[in-house]
Amino acid sequence: MERIDFAKGDGLVPVIVQDYRSREVLMVAYMNQQAWEKTVRTGKAHYYSRSRKGLWLKGEESGNFQEVKNAFIDCDNDTLLLQVKQIGGAACHTGYRSCFFRKKAKKDWKVVAKRVFDPEEVYKK
Amino acid sequence: MERIDFAKGDGLVPVIVQDYRSREVLMVAYMNQQAWEKTVRTGKAHYYSRSRKGLWLKGEESGNFQEVKNAFIDCDNDTLLLQVKQIGGAACHTGYRSCFFRKKAKKDWKVVAKRVFDPEEVYKK
Numbered sequence: 001m002e003r004i005d006f007a008k009g010d011g012l013v014p015v016i017v018q019d020y021r022s023r024e025v026l027m028v029a030y031m032n033q034q035a036w037e038k039t040v041r042t043g044k045a046h047y048y049s050r051s052r053k054g055l056w057l058k059g060e061e062s063g064n065f066q067e068v069k070n071a072f073i074d075c076d077n078d079t080l081l082l083q084v085k086q087i088g089g090a091a092c093h094t095g096y097r098s099c100f101f102r103k104k105a106k107k108d109w110k111v112v113a114k115r116v117f118d119p120e121e122v123y124k125k
Numbered sequence: 126m127e128r129i130d131f132a133k134g135d136g137l138v139p140v141i142v143q144d145y146r147s148r149e150v151l152m153v154a155y156m157n158q159q160a161w162e163k164t165v166r167t168g169k170a171h172y173y174s175r176s177r178k179g180l181w182l183k184g185e186e187s188g189n190f191q192e193v194k195n196a197f198i199d200c201d202n203d204t205l206l207l208q209v210k211q212i213g214g215a216a217c218h219t220g221y222r223s224c225f226f227r228k229k230a231k232k233d234w235k236v237v238a239k240r241v242f243d244p245e246e247v248y249k250k
Contacts, residue, residue, distance in 0.1 A: 002227075002234050016141055016150055023148035025141055028204045040229075072225035073234050075217050079153045081225045092200050100197035100206045102127075104165075109127050109198050 005077040006033055012048055013078055017091065020069040020083035026091035027099040029058070031080065043068055045084060062122045064088035090116035093123070130202040131158055137173055138203055142216065145194040145208035151216035152224040154183070156205065168193055170209060187247045189213035215241035218248070 006013055012030040019026060029047040031039070035055055038046040045066035049056045059065030066084040073080055092099040095115040102109035131138055137155040144151060154172040156164070160180055163171040170191035174181045184190030191209040198205055217224040220240040227234035 014139055014153060016153065018148075018150060023143075023150075025143060025148075025150065025206050028139060028141065028199065071229040073227050073229070074153065074224040075219050075221070075226070076224075079224075081150050094200050096200070099199040099201075099204075101200070102198050104196040104198070 002073070002077060004033075004036060004073065004080070008076075008078045012050070013080055015045075015047065015080045015082060017045065017066065017082050017084055020085055023083075024098055025100055026084070026086060026097065036080075039068060039071075039082075045082060058091075059087060062088065062090075062093070062117075064090055066091070088117070093119060095119045095122070127198070127202060129158075129161060129198065129205070133201075133203045137175070138205055140170075140172065140205045140207060142170065142191065142207050142209055145210055148208075149223055150225055151209070151211060151222065161205075164193060164196075164207075170207060183216075184212060187213065187215075187218070187242075189215055191216070213242070218244060220244045220247070 004013055011032050015029050015031050017026045030050060032048040035046040035048045045058045045068055047056050047058060065087040068082055068084055070083040090097050095117045096113050097116050101111055101113040103112045129138060136157050140154050140156050142151045155175060157173040160171040160173045170183045170193055172181050172183060190212045193207055193209055195208040215222050220242045221238050222241050226236055226238040228237045
């Protein structure tokens, strides 16, 4: 199997996450080798959190897991694309389905989606 | 207008590029502030080439320009999503429509698309 080039990005590759049916882009995250292996083994998306500096099972707190349907690699072997089934309806920690919920308007970024969940309810301290 | 956070990625943000109709993910590239401003001004996607270390008008060599239909920013302000009309039918320099033309199979990455153009014809030396 051709290897994912983790070296170019200091051990990390960007991962584009897309709804497997609608093709909506849900989020972008990062994987290291271990996150990739765990994802392949479990079928659930695992990422590397750059802020928390550690492995992260998407949905571990919120319950909004991602079941991986397909994975693609780009021409340079340094970027991945996952097609997932988004459990719970929302990928973004702000409660929107997609992290890309703001669209460029003339003078501003305009919110063009509705919240699926209330983050204060989901991420209880 | 809320600012794009170029600082986090040393002056660059990743840009996901998606067909504006089919929502197929075509490629991932990077922008600096200047590439973003040129993109907004001209309506044609400009990127920053990390290998060539310079501004790059997508399609300047191949003729495969990208007309930007919509732009979205993510929750962290550090990733962009463009919806484009891909001129010439292919975004990838290898001649495939999408850079993500290989899909994970059991033991390998398997090519799942057909070439739109012959790179040797398009990128004449």
